[in-house]
Amino acid sequence: MSAESTPEPGIPGETGTEGPRHRAKGRRRRNRGDRRGMKIMAWTAAGIVVLGGTGAGYLYFKLNGNIKSVDIDQALGTDRPTKVDNGSENILVLGSDSRSGSNKKAGGGTDDGSARSDTAMIVHVYEGHKKASVVSIPRDTLVERPECTDADGTVHDAASSVMFNSAYSTGGAACAVKTVESLTGIRMDHYLEVDFSGFEKLIDELGGVEVTTTEDISDSDSHLDLKAGTHTLTGKQALGLVRTRHGVGDGSDLGRIQLQQAFIKALVNQVKDIGLFTSPAKLYDLADTATNAVTTDTGLGTAKKLLSFVNGLKGISSKNMTMVTMPVQYDSADANRVLVDKTKADLVWKALENDRAIPKAATEGTATGQAKGVVTSS
Incomplete structure (x- = not known):
């Protein structure tokens, strides 16, 4: 979302052709006053533009200072999937439930400074930036976490059969990206993380988001209580909705992904x-x-880069977004965990790598939650 460019003002001055020099006395005085007024207004406008430019520079500097970034490329080095040069982009988007600072209240946790990736999505933007596919990764998926180096240079050992969201809690953004790239074989071009308190404020700043619930949703854990019907959700309610597990459906992480x-x-x-x-x-x-x-990653680490990137996505509507969950099956040893359905998941990764639509066969017969259709856009 970037502001449209504003045409530069013209140089203040008098314009128009001269009329007859001999006019009535009153007319001449009035015209001179009008011209003087126009000059004053023109120069005042020019002054505002100059001051506005200075102000804009200050505001841009402030926005720049707001952004936190992580140098993913430096942390991960060259041992990564090759970037595919077909005009598409892959962005790993994480929702972080940090338990420190202002997120303590929103996350409902203790102030121990820990953080987990409560939500994880791979956003694939197709060539031309008119369509996108979004692949949600269940946080409860058991994966092989590779050895990785975090942004501070600390090396973390590989681990087998651990929950996907342990990658972020172990080594932060760099390890989350490393794990996703190992899982998919696809290079992540960018990384974007949104925390709880920031999510709430964003929704409130937008004036809320309107959704329709087809069933009552009540979950004391996520502080959400909605009757069936149409609602304009506040930031707090929206956060409750995207976090709820036990308020609707089967209480699974897969059901929450559908919401x-x-x-x-x-x-x-x-x-x-x-x-x-x-x-x-x-x-x-x-x-x-x-x-x-x-x-963000350092590739989006300035206001100009971030706003330019987001502005480039404005042509994508929800009708041009395909949203799926990474193909998984329930773990027979633990009903609260899921395992990657490798054969079907490979269909997803191959499609994204080649900038093609995800085939329906990739998600047929895979594990799903029971919250589908409970919430719709109004």
Whole structure:
């Protein structure tokens, strides 16, 4: 979301052709006063532009300072999948439930400074940036976590049959990216993390998000209580919705993913309908909140890069988004865990690598939750 460029003002001065030099006395005085007034207004406008430019520079500097970034490339080195040069991009998006600072209240945890990737999605933007596929990775998936080096240079040992979200809690963003790349064989071009408190503020800044629930949802753990019907969710309610597991469906992580995907489609629709550029103040407030809410890779680590990147996605509507869950099967040894269905998952990764649509066969017969259709965009 970047502001549209504003045409540069013209040079203040007098314009128009000269009329007859002999006019009535009153007419001449009035014209001279009008011209003087126009000059004053023109130079005042020019002054505002100059001051505004200075102000814009300050605001841009402030937005730049908001963004936290991680040098993923330096941490992971060259032992990574080769970047595919077909015009597409892959972005790993994580929702972080950090238990420190302002996230303690939102996350409902203890202030121990720990963090987990509560939500993980691979967003594949197709060539031309008009379509996207989103693949959610269940946090409870048992994976082989590779050895990785975090952003501070600490090396973390590989581990077998551990939950996917342990990668982030073990080694932060760099280890999360390393694990995803090992799992998929696809290079992540960018990394974007949103924390709990930032998510709440973003939704509130947007004025809430409208969704329709087809069933009552009540979950004391996520502080959510919604009757069936249409609601404009506040930031707190929206966070409760994307985090709830026990309020609806079978209480599984797979069911929660279905709620998350429905909410994201509603959010995309709402953002496209908001006239952000009609109010500079609103646009700035949103940009300020957004840049405070995210952690990115260094490739998106400035306001200019981040806003340019997001602006390049504005042509994607929810109708052009395919949302699936990584193909998994329930673990027969533990009903609370899932295992990657490698054969079907490979169909997904191959499609993304070649910038093609994900085939329906990739998700047929895989494990799913029971919350599908409970929430829809209004």
